[in-house]
Amino acid sequence: MTGTMTGDGRRARLEARGVTVRFGGLAALSDASVDVRAGEVVGLIGPNGAGKTTLFDVICGLRAPDAGSVVLEGADITGRSVHRRARLGIARTFQKLEVFGNLSAVDNVRVAVEMRRRWDRSPMRPLAEAAAVLERVGIAAVAGEAVAGLPTGTARLVELARALATNPRVLLLDEPSSGLDDSETSEVAGLVRSLCDDGLAVLLVEHDMSFVMDICERIFVLDFGRIIAEGSPQDVRVDPAVQAAYLGTEAAPMNGHRQAP
């Protein structure tokens, strides 16, 4: 099967096509489609409960959709396990931090390096490789510390390092700036950009609008499980349907500035 050609002719690296997920009577997702290309950061935004995390669960294989499919580089992977998808190159971080608190930062990353080593059968040295990934996300200094004792922002970077250690082709980031201070947030933004320059495809769920607007080339907007808008940050910001979806919610305003605390 060939992947959908996007507007400028580049094939999507990852697509979710027509995804529907129901929880009892509630449709958490209704016929939602998103796509991301190599070297692109795509935002997925929408009010609380819009279905963003559920879509990530479907893409990485934690939840089977009631309808629709997930396509990686033209191949339908909807029936594949979480583990198989990880091996195919889909990595993610979680809205609610998922790390091994009792393990050191470097051992958290090493778990993922060891997985990759088994897949690749490559002769890498796991500890050195894990240390290099920590260096890349800027937290080499805490390599030996137990993650449970680290500040939230640093622990989130450990989780990001663990995702990167599998050498992914698609990275799903669920609220990466939550728990990070402004300088950590801008470091993560710079890091994500450089990963994309290296050809990674990034799908980003984020409530910090200035972060999303700065970093994303395209944005999809979910509201009550439906994609209500797609386009450049500029297009999305002025879209009346998007503005209406955000009215009356706690979410950040669509003016591109950080909310006052």
Ligand SMILES: Nc1ncnc2c1ncn2[C@@H]1O[C@H](COP(=O)(O)OP(=O)(O)O)[C@@H](O)[C@H]1O
């Ligand atoms: N495991 C679940 N069981 C029942 N309802 C759920 C479950 N997970 C999410 N939901 C509901 O699905 C909707 C979408 O949730 P979610 O994907 O977490 O939204 P978002 O990440 O955009 O805030 C919400 O109404 C939420 O309450």
Ligand SMILES: [Mg+2]
């Ligand atoms: Mg969520």
